[in-house]
Structure formats: C-alpha cells, structure tokens
Amino acid sequence: MRFVIIAGTPSSGKTSVMIHTIRHLLASNLSVAACKIDCLHTSDDERYRRLGIPVAVGLSDYICPDHFYVANLEEVECWAREQRADIVVLETAGLCHRCAPAVHGCLSVCVIDCLIGIDTPKKIGPMLSTADSVVITKCDIVSQAEREVFHNMVETVNPQAKIMDINGLTGQGAITLKNEIVRYNSLEGISGKELKYPMPAAICSYCSGETVIGKTYQMGNVKKVDFGGEN
C-alpha cells in the first residue's frame, strides 16, 4: 500500500486536487481510501464519499490537529489496509505552518496556491521544504510572469521537490500527481518510520484547558517574546 500525505495552506484546494487525482487512480483500477483530519468540523469527507471510496474522518477537537495526526498514523494505516486499499490518502487540517506532516517512506504532497503572495513560500517553512511533491493551484488566474516567479520561489525553498501546476476546478494537471503516486514505493509498515521534521513542544496550562490570561495562570513550557533592548 502506498501512503500519501496531503498538507497545504488553508483554501489552497487540497481536497479538490485530490478528488481529481483519485479519479485518475480509480480509472487505472487502483483502490483508494481517504482519511481527512480536521479540528472541529469538516465537510470534505462528503466530497470524498461521492467518489464511492472508503472515507474516514478524524476530528482532533481539543488536541492540536497535527499532534493528533501523528498519534493516529498507525491507526489510519491499519484502517486503510482493512479496506484493502492500494493507496491511502491522508489529508491534514492545513492550519499552522510550524508543523510538517512529512514522514519518511510516505509520499508527502504540499498544496499551495499562487495567490498567497510571492514571498509567502519562504514563510511556510518545513511543510513546504520537506515535501516530496509541491502542487501549485490557481495558476490560471495570475499572469505567466507571476507564475514563473512564484515557481522559482518554491524551488528556492525546496529544490528537491517535483513541482506541478494543477487546476483544482478543472483538474488540469492532476494526471501528473497521479503518475507521481503510482511511481512511489509501497510502504511496508508505518510503525518505526520517522517524521522528517519534529513537531513543536507545547505542554503548558493552556494545553490543558486554561483560559485566563496572566503569568500566574501559566505553567509548564512557557516561552516569552524577546523585545530586544536591555536585560
């Protein structure tokens, strides 16, 4: 079974890109299972379900969605194997840019749109720089020149990745991602595999439900802004 991890900035078109790509995979007689991780609510599972494939949803609720995601990788793998999937697509929540979901042995795809600004690729960090494939969406509404400059910015942040343009509305370009998935190695088992980039530490009073502002309410791993100047 091939394990595909989808990350990306909010509203970049992760689900739309994957729906088109999965259609191509299904047309090649490959079986696909999809799992969507989100925080409080998602309707993306409905869109996956319309493809007639097994779909699972994981809502992290009061836990950081990326930590929740890592803690559930074995379970997702197990579920997908029960579905006899050739390919499992795991779509992450795509919220904070500090975490990178990429795991060695899994094909990690980062979806970004070229409307986010030319300098933004530099700000995205490990989610973009550790991806195996980078999908750029919404290219049809910016000038060719901006498209080329944006491409170059992405390449500077992640020179190894295969970069592809996909139109999430029409599906143009999705066959390239499909071929990339098909070419990718099968995963023997996810247990023992490593994250490409560590997740941030966060064990403080707010993690366990504290809501009041102020030093006296803060315990555990607390970091303060360095405003420079004296001290």
Added chain:
Amino acid sequence: MLEQITVLGGLDKKGSPERIRSLDIKAGEVLAVIGPTGSGKTQLISDIEQYGEEETLTGRRIVIKNQQDTGKDKDLPRYLVAQVSQNMNFLIDMTIEEFLLMHARVRAIPDPRETINNVLETTNQLSGEPVHLSTNLTQLSGGQSRALMVADVALVSNAPIVLIDEIENAGINRLQALEILTGQGKIVLVVSHDPTLILMAEKRVVMKEGGMESVLQTTPEEQKMLEGLLRSEKQINLLRDYLREGRLLWQEFWCTVR
C-alpha cells in the same frame, strides 16, 4: 531552441481513436485551435503542457524536436507553454520596473535593463494610454495588463510555445500581439472563435468530441477573404478611435475613411 513539436493522436471522449494521428507544429508557426465549447480544446493544450508524462487521459503523446537534441529533460524549459488568457491578472503590488527586473532575474536574462525597456515599448505599442516603468501593476487597466503580459511572454518568458486563449475582447491590438509573438520564433497556439484570428494562422485544428477531427491549411481563397476582414477591421478600429477621442461621427464617415 525548440524546432518542432508533434502531437501523436490518442482517443476521443468516446474512447475511439481520434481522426488525426499526427500533427506537426513548427517554430514560428501559428496554429488555431477551434471547435465548440466542450470539444476538447483545453485538453489538447493541457496534453501539450504535460509533455513529460508517459500516460495522459487522452493517450496522446508529444514528441519534441530540439535543434541540438541531447535527449535530456533538463535541456527543456520549465514551462513549455506560456499562456495569456482573459482570466489572468497581475496580483502583485509592485511597480512594472520592480516586477520585470524580478522576472528577468528568475529567467537569468543577461541584460535585464535593455530587456525591460523593450518590454515597456512593446506594451505601449499594443495598448491605449501609455504605461511607465513606475506604474504599479495593480493600477493597470485590463487592456494594459494584457498588453504587458503579451510583451513579457514574448521577451522575458522562455517558453517556446505560447497559448493565446480567447483574448479577442481584451482591448489590445490582438493582430499585432500575434505578430510580436511569432516574431520571436515561438510556436503560437490560438484558441479563438474570432474569424480574423483563425484565418491569420497558417493552419487550424478542428476539435470535436474530444478528438482532433481535422487539420486545415488556410487556403489562398481564405487569405483573400482575410484581407477583406482586415480592411473592415481597420475601419472599425478607426471608428473606435474617433469615438474614444470624443468626436462625433458624420453620415459620410465610411466614404471618407475608405
């Protein structure tokens, strides 16, 4: 330098082999892609863009002939097809100068100053009110933006194939735009419903139900008709200019301009 691309036929929407099995397009040539909406024009362009893939939806294959054929992928440009379409916008908040310099740097243009001056000159040939290097991209009108895109694609982007997608309503001199692009030795694909643009192409591929149905060479008779079309186009342009300048037309206008 790209010399020629060949599209080897695949399957149409019904899964039967399309009628045209092989279509050659040479550098400097203009090919019109025509057919009703939904007939597969965009898919054809998409197949050409994804020339590196061994498998496509339509089963078409794209063969590229380079002047110095080393057979290596890295010698091919990143973008085989550069596009100018009606839906495209400049979103970046920068002056024309800053942006062109940035694009020229990305493209490793040896003399960026000279190039951006040429881009500006070409832009102003194509559109109405002149723009300046200090003009902000987001202030450009639709026509000015399109003119700058054409000039940039012709002089800065390195894609050897240019796709012009239904720009007949863009408010720029589209016939001159076509000349500028082909003048750079590029292959120009024109998706259009405009008879003048279609006839300005040496040949046209007619799409039907997802397949390439026929390839027609523009006949000498059609070229004569094109001259007539261009003449009336000139008259309409003149008429437009008169109105734009705030002048009144008079009854014998046509007789005078003829």
